[in-house]
Amino acid sequence: MTVKETGYILSPDPEDARLATRIAGVDHTGSPVELSVVTERPLTIYLNSQEIVTAMTIGDHPGLLAIGFLRNQGMLARDEPVEAVEYDDDLDVVVVRTSRKTDYEEKLRKKTRTSGCAVGTVFGDMMEGLDGIRLPEAELRTSWLYALAHQINRTPSLYLAAGAIHGTVLCEQDRPLVYMEDVGRHNAVDKVAGWMFVNNAAAADKILYTTGRLTSEMVLKTAHMGIPVLVSRSGFTAWGVELAQELGMTLIGRLRGRRFACVSGSERLVWDADVDTVSEESTRHRRKSSQPDG
Structure with a gap:
């Protein structure tokens, strides 16, 4: 589908043969069944000459994943120019090059295994760099929430086609803009962060939607x-x-159907939606969302 058809700047391509494969099995009755399953492949990320991490990923948007990961780890400054991003498909390696000399040997010694379903890794102090962060008091309309959930849940995706994957969507008001998927929710978020970095996208007016645990x-x-x-x-x-x-x-x-729970920032909610007009989720989507959270 084109951007005009979906309204997205960037969205999943469930028809991409590299991202899923068909396998044979049997169902609960013993009858033959063919399933679509997502692929996994390693991607090793370098910052200049230093190897940083190897991530398991579905393999799309390797450059955005690398940039977003480095940005979220504090290894790339917000306004730091990236001179080149080099990806070798045969070696499953991506190198992000900057003019600044980088050495994160000390930071790499301290790492935290996160709760992500594909086992994410955070290097250094997880709270590092938060002292200067002051998030804007952004208004959030309940009508935007319902509109976003309705469109995102119906967007063609690997999540709907194969399951076992997480999605993260960058949104503005009631419009989903950039939809990324991966086997780990942390990878999907990093791809969105990479897109924002490359496109110098404003953040103060954005909403981040994810299928994974908060x-x-x-x-x-x-x-x-x-x-x-x-x-x-x-x-x-x-x-x-x-x-x-x-x-x-x-x-x-x-956030499922007309139900949600707000546990922080409820004073910024604008209750402008009539919940009686909001439809419940379809049976098809409930089946997919019954997978364990990751």
Whole structure:
């Protein structure tokens, strides 16, 4: 589909043969069945000459993933120019090059394995760089929430075609703009961060929507991106909620059909939607969303 047809600047391509494959099996009755399953491949990220991390990913947008990961780790400054992004498909390696000499050996010694379903990694102090972050007090209309959920849940995606994957969508008011998917929610967020970095996109008026749990990692990454509103169809962790409250972030989870829960920033909600006019989720989407949160 084109941008004009979907309204997205960038959205998933479930027809991309590199991202999913067909496998044979049997169903609960013993009958033959063919399934579509997402692919996984390693991607090693370098910053100049230093190897930073190897991530398991579906393989699309490797440059945006690398830039977003480095940005969210504090290894790229917000306004730092990137001279080149070099991707080798045969070696599954992407190199981000800057004019500034970089050495993060000390930072790489301290790493935290996050709760992501594909096991994310955060290097250094997870709270590093938050002192200067002051998120804007952005208004959020409930009509925007329902409109976003309605469109995103019906967008052709690997999530609907194969499951076992997470989506993250950059939105403005009631318009979804950039939709990224990956096996780990942290990768999907990093791709969005990479797109914002490359396109110098403003963050103060944006909403970040995700299909994954609202953990401390997700809240921290969203805060580092400067986005004041984080929304999920999934649930929360206690530390994620605490961080959102400290940062002044509006945090909304369990957005399914007409229901949601706001646990931070509820004073910024504008209740302009008539919930009686909001439809419940389709059975098809409920089947996909019954997978464990990751």
